[in-house]
Amino acid sequence: MHEQAGYTIASFVSGFIASPAGPVPQVAAILSWSDHWGTIGARIGIQRDQYTITPGLYCVGRPDGNSPVFVTANYKLTFDALRRELGGVDVWILVVDTRGINVWCAAGKGTFSTEEIAYQVQRAKLMDVVNHRELILPQYGAPGVSALKLKNACGFKGTFGPIRARDIKRFLESGQAADEAMRSATFKLKERAVLIPLELFLLLKPLILTLAGLMLLSGFGPDIYSLDRALHRGGTIGLVTIAGVLAGTVLVPLLLPWIPGRQFWFKGLLFGIPVGIFTILRFLPFVGWTAVTGMFLWAMSISSYLAMNFTGSTPYTSLSGVKIEMRKGLAIQLITALLGLSCWLAGPFFL
């Protein structure tokens, strides 16, 4: 009965409940298979940019005028992470338009903002739906939202809830009090691991181009050019490049807290060393010392650069810090890469 011409009811909507401001979609607190497939798609970057839900008021359970209102972003992954933790409670969810970006990044970019929340409060006629005047905001939204200004902008007071959705039930049970653990950032193994697939998939295109370029370069030798050498040597350095990529984008994030050093370019450089040792053991008899040294340096440079890129995904690196390490890191990576490639190109001449 809620169908309208030209509209489809989203798959996560299980029904509608009546409110003084009209029907409000009620969403399931259990994720379906299509939600899980969507999560996988977003995590590997297939549909990450368009993975949005329509902003507005939703609800879980059967909330009434006294039920709390949670505010979140319209990135579907964020919305799913919230609703899956709300089984058995009756709450309103106000989804604001962050262009499909998560709360933390949207707050940094200014789309999860005081103004946007105030706008969505008015658009959803929230003052007619609930008797109280309070919004529970995700703590990671605080860089973009001033709880104080929110009150002036829309009449609703902002209260910062826990960082993680999984703490919401405890937060509600304890009379809306967040303890130190709920308010502290974490970056556990699992949280680091889920970021890796996207990093890898984003690298696919530049990696293929790099491998093609390396293969082309690998054919040069004393007899000017040999296609056979391009294929063989190109395959060798291709393998080392992929190993360097895996070291920088998989091993460094996974083992992050246990790797010595604080700067990411250094952590990455360190992880190029095992790749380099493997290269010596495996390829020395075939390509000679000059070329093996080249590949060693090349792997270290790749791993270092990609590890440095991971700073953007962590919740503890400051912009000033990243700039400091990039000045040193980029110079070292550039020198290492150029030196490595030169050795690699010189290899056939010094075999």
Add this chain to the structure above:
Amino acid sequence: MFWNFPGIKLDSYFFSLRDKALKEFRYIDGAPILRLDKAVCIGCGMCEVVCPHRIFKCIEKKASIVDYDACMECGACAMNCPVGAIFVNPDDGCGCARYILNSWLAKVTGKKPSGCGC
């Protein structure tokens, strides 16, 4: 998860006991740009509430910075300070190395910086 047996939660063992707490992740000391003007502070405690690294402590109606080097310059404290007593690096950017690189390259080429893809 399938690797958990009755009474033995393997994943929580690995993810909580074996993993370091975020307090043990340390970045570059002295790097953060963060200032607190104690004379202006009214001790409302909002900075203490919103900081994800718990670097503020409010004692006797005055905030102080107890772990300066843990700051990641997210700006939550400055945004929520009612009297503007806190200054955090206001530079645009999400802290992605790729974004910084693009903005440096843009300075050289004179073009508008392209984003970082996040």
